[in-house]
Amino acid sequence: MVAVKTVHPPISCSSSGSQCGQLVPVPKIGFVKLPSLSLRLNVGNYARLSLIQATEESTVAVTNGRAAVFSGENPPQMVTNGTAGNIVWHKSSVGKVHRQELLQQKGCVIWITGLSGSGKSSLACALCQTLYSRGKLTYILDGDNVRHGLNRDLTFKSEDRAENIRRIGEVAKLFVDAGVICIASVISPYRRDRDACRALLPEGDFIEVFMDVPIEICEARDPKGLYKLARAGKIKGFTGVDDPYEPPLNCELTCILRWLQLALPPKGNSCASPSDMAETVISYLEEKGYLQA
Ligand SMILES: Nc1ncnc2c1ncn2[C@@H]1O[C@H](COP(=O)(O)OS(=O)(=O)O)[C@@H](OP(=O)(O)O)[C@H]1O
Ligand SMILES: Nc1ncnc2c1ncn2[C@@H]1O[C@H](COP(=O)(O)OP(=O)(O)O)[C@@H](O)[C@H]1O
Structure with missing residues (x-):
């Protein structure tokens, strides 16, 4: 059954x-x-x-x-x-409601999606730091990190990416049940995989944040040198280069970064800092009542 x-x-x-x-x-x-x-x-x-x-x-x-x-x-x-x-x-006699009361917050998932180099991990860390300073318990599920352990058996083929996201969605759901504000920072390039994670949770508890950063900026940043390797054909199926990324159609929040100056290096863009972006997300959490039991 x-x-x-x-x-x-x-x-x-x-x-x-x-x-x-x-x-x-x-x-x-x-x-x-x-x-x-x-x-x-x-x-x-x-x-x-x-x-x-x-x-x-x-x-x-x-x-x-x-x-x-x-x-x-x-x-x-x-x-x-x-x-x-x-x-x-x-x-158990101790349920989600009791845990939330203990933590004085409501469990939810902040799902940060976007290209490699778009600033997902930076936003996740800024969120974690600011919420920590306000006495709120968070946990980050970062794609890179989870692929070192739980998902070490998975590649970047579409079916493995789907399984990666499915597992992360299920783990995030457990964190929500624990009353924790779970921050998932994963490329999660396919809409259907993100939507499946959303569907695991009660209405409102899945907060999708899209890092709307043009690939040119991500590529110019290239902190790990992966775009360079992908362009040289040394990494196959790299998201945004020769693998798809499907932007959200109806996400809760979008972090927009528009490159005003086209010449490299990418200076002079309208760049909100990760902590400014984190404040926007935290205002949303506050407004929706997630920062109280
Ligand atoms: N082929 C390919 N495509 C995209 N990304 C790649 C690839 N190979 C390795 N990497 C590195 O893996 C990180 C992304 O892992 P994710 O688990 O978030 O990816 S996914 O959601 O399953 O698509 C990603 O981390 P971020 O740069 O933090 O996004 C890359 O460093
Ligand atoms: N808002 C921002 N403005 C300018 N640079 C940023 C911003 N967010 C992240 N970065 C820089 O961009 C690079 C990629 O950020 P990262 O958070 O690792 O992205 P991702 O997790 O999406 O791969 C890093 O070098 C980081 O310092």
Whole structure:
């Protein structure tokens, strides 16, 4: 069986019927009618759903060909996806709400995407530093760093990049559950991979920040000399050179850096510093209530 985290279209349920909208707790005991249409599961399968039974304060999840109902904030029993069967979700008396109360913040992901050299890591560090000085707990998942450990088995082929982003998205989700402000700084060149990570989290908790920096500037910076190697054909499939980058269509924040002076070296551009950019992101967090429990 496969448990779905996201249903397209999302469904909401009541004891008397169903409608399109957010997945919400079922208010009281009753049968819940789900839309009798094909629902796309996150594994790419399709299922038709009709009637399921709900208990008080239940949450509805959809499994491969079945619908399941779990009680409470942390479902006590849930069959998860993957190849291993008979997996039971262990509930703890200390939940996300308690951790957030302890930390006086709300868990979320700040997902920084952009070309190599666009300033993702610099923004991530500036954010981490400023939030730390304000007593907020963050953790950075940087592409380069994660590829030294958890993702050391992955290359830069599109399917490996997708797996890289999937794993980082899942780890980020754990951090959010821990109440931590997780900062992912990864190229994440494919829209569908970023959107899949967004779909793992509750609405609003995935804050996509696009480093909108022209490749000419990234290339002129080239702190690791990788663009030079890519142009010389010594690195194949380098993002922006001979591999695609799909900019976000609807991200929460964009850090724009426009090169006003075309001559090299790149001086005289309208360059906000990483700490200025971090202030913008932090204002957003404040406005959305993430810096309090
Ligand atoms: N072929 C190719 N394309 C792009 N980047 C490459 C490549 N080979 C190595 N590198 C280095 O790997 C860093 C990007 O890793 P990511 O995990 O963020 O990439 S991805 O999201 O899986 O596309 C990236 O780090 P940043 O410069 O910090 O972005 C590069 O230093
Ligand atoms: N806002 C900025 N203005 C000017 N230079 C920057 C800015 N952000 C980063 N840099 C410089 O650009 C280079 C690449 O930054 P980095 O954060 O490593 O990018 P990425 O993580 O996207 O590869 C570094 O040399 C860094 O000092």
